[in-house]
Amino acid sequence: MALPSGFEGPKEYFEKFFNFIQKYEYLFNFPNTDLLVNEVLDKIEMNLQELDIFQEVFDIRKLNCEYLTDFFEDLDKFDVKYEDFKDNDNLEFLIEVPLSVKKKHEIAYLANEIENVCGNIQCDTIVDFGSGLGYLDEQIFKTTNFNVLGLECNETNYVGAKKRQRKYYIDxxxxVKYIKHTIKPESTNIQEFLNDKFPNCKGFCIAGLHACADLTVDAIDMFLKMEHARALIIMPCCYHRIMEGNGGFKNFPLSRTLNEAYEEYSGFKYLTVPFLRLATQPPHMETEKIEDYVFNLLSRAVLQVYANEHNCKLKRNKRKAVRLKTLDNNFEAYAADAVNGFKLFLNKSGQESQVVSNNFERNIIIEDLISIWRQIPQLTFKKSAVFVLLQNSMQPAFENFVLYDRLVYLQEKGIEKCMFKKIVNEKISPRCLALIAQK
Structure with a gap:
């Protein structure tokens, strides 16, 4: 289920959730890099002077504090219980490729779920949305009797899947067929692909692992409109990459019910990229590493303070601007790395012009950053830890809100057999939920 037990239906749930996020907007509705700039921590009203929040075992729910009592009382109303994941010792990943344990686990269990769902309906073909290098497709081939059509938009992945098949999986x-194709809501030519590759296809299932951004919604719409689509089994992720447009998002809210609540409660103020980014965060955090989380959070926030003081924007020079894993929570090393990993750009008349490097010599930048860091009081570190733990506590409710909207949309379209199910081990793969629907 995806509706918390205390609510009669989706309308009440959506409305009460808007009340919740309005009350605690200050905990999520901004980029976390602006934590210090926005003075967010001042709104966490707790006495932490005598508390060792960085101890090895720390349970924030056990603190006797009015602020936390009120927060968790409000949050727990949106708690959702999914059926526990069940390990299957008989499942094996049968493709000889050097993948991570996480990836092998996901592929094996998704292929198994596809077999369980499609084995009892009029479905003989699986259409894999975003088939990548074809690992899921080959696993399905080795463990089931279904035909598989892999659709992949990336040329390199598509060519790689074809080459691997000819070299290693000629049988x-x-x-198993592959087609280079960019999936869009109007991709009705999928039926033409099926007619060409598997002319005797009687019914098919749309499947997908890591259906990023809008891909899950595109899959839902095609499942609804295509006559021979019998089932949908897809694992959504990366909600923060949903396409933006017209002051909101293209595919969120999706259901009529949430759209009505969105209008009534000015949802555009709260259902933002930071909201979706929090919904996407891994829901489980090892408390013994809270110091690392706080260091990373405040270090980046210090850079933002520095940029703000100089009326500048920060831009990364590379994907990993700072090598966090090698710094051992040393800010001097972080600052030295950041000098090479980021560039400053002036905020000037709506245009970005790069700051001339002579105006900000490297040693001056490092000294200024270290000065800001050293001025951070110990209480800020403790409140930042609380902030991290509260966000982590909110994540499952935020993700459920996004996913339940999609479930309600399917129900509004007449699909009664639809649910979210935990099909992989969440400790191995945080994105453990699959949307499963049948006509």
Whole structure:
């Protein structure tokens, strides 16, 4: 289920959730990099002077504090109980490729779920949305009797899947086919692909692992409109990458019920990129590493303070601007890394012009950053830890809100057999939920 037990239906749930996020907007509705700039921590009203929040075992729910009591009383109303994941010792990942334990686990269990769902309905073909290098498709071939059509938009992945098949899996070539195709809501030519590759196809299932951004919604819409689509089994992720447009998002809210609540409660103020980014965060955090989380959070926030003081924007020079894993929570090392990992750009008349490097010599930048860091009081570190733990506590409720909207949308379209199910081990793969629907 995805509706918390205390609510009669989606309308009440959506409305009460808006009340919740309005009350605690200050905990999420901004980029976390602006934590210090926005003085967010001042709103966490707790006495932490005598508390060792960085102890090895720390349970924030056990603190006797009015602020936390009120917060968790409000949050727990949105708690959702999914059926526990069940390990299957008989499942094996059968593809000889050097993948991570996480990836092998996801592929094996998704293929198994596909077999369980589609084995009892009029479905003989699986259409894999975002088939990548074809690992899921080959696993399905080795463990089921279904035909597989892999659709992949990336040329390199598509070519790689074809080459791998010809080299290692030649026995699958009659039952596993690949097509380079960019999936869009109007991709009705999927039926033409099926007619060409598997002319005897009676019914198909749309499947997908790591259906990023809008791909899950595109899959839902195609499942609804295509006559021979019998089932949908897809694992959504990366909600923060949903396409933006017209002051909101293209595919969120999705259901009529949430759209009505969105209008009534000025949802555009709260259902923002930071909201979706929090919904996407891994829901489980090891408390013994809270110091690392706080260091990373405040270090980046210090850079933002510095940029703000100089009326500048920060831009990364590379994907990993700072090598966090090698710094051992040393801010001097962080600052030295940041000098090379970021560039400053002036905020000037709506245009960004790069600051001339001579105006900000490297040693001056490092000294200024270290000065800001050293002025941070110990209480700020403790409140930052509380902030991290509260966000982590909110994540499952935020993710459920996003996913339940999609479930309600399907129900509004007449699909009664639909649910979210935990099909992989959440300790191995945080994005453990699959949307499963049948006609």
């Amino acid at each position: 699958s070539m009659q039952r």
